[in-house]
Amino acid sequence: MKGLAPRRLSLKKFLRTYSGLLIPVILIIGLDQLTKLLVETNLAYGEVWAPWPWLLQYARIIHWTNTGVAFGLFQGVGWVFSIFAIGISIAILYYFPKIAREDWAIRVALVLEMAGALGNMIDRLRIKGAVLDFISVGNFPVFNVADSCITVGVVFLALGILIQDQREKNKQVAASASNGESSSKGSGQV
Secondary structure (H helix, E strand, C coil), rough: CHHHHCCCCCHHHHHHHHHHHHHHHHHHHHHHHHHHHHHHCCCCCCCECCCHHHHCCCCCCCCCCCECHHHHHCCCCCCHHHHHHHHHHHHHHHHHCCCCCCHHHHHHHHHHHEEEHHHHHHHHHHHCEEEEEEEECCCCCCCCHHHHHHHHHHHHHHHHHHHHHHHHHHHHHHHHHHHHHHHHHCCCCC
């Protein structure tokens, strides 16, 4: 009957498995929420702040909300993305331990995606389906730390896939080269 006992995940194994995911996710969500709190506390809705007047045309802080997703896309369906954020987070929790440590870019991508999704989901729950945005650069849509994480996470994911592809090609070349050497040695060729 001993073999039928359910596997238990010890706290030590859990921490070893998930600390590389959860610690940075919690820190990034903390930064995201802190920056949003600073904006809410210090700026009225719609108010703009730039520390130097010459900077205003390039970058500024503005108290703004968004009912869509990153960079103002898909307005009014934020609740769908809250459900999506939960699903993404569950999938990341499942797959993160299966990703080799050498695939660091993919691991970083998952950290950033989870932090961004949950950071904005917290806003949607807190601000009646909206997300607080405050970073305004040029004519680009207003965004926040969580949006930035999602965007940079996509870049890291693409980088990770490219690295994996290159690593696989290198293994195939090495395998072909070693097969070529062993067949030439076996045939007596020099």
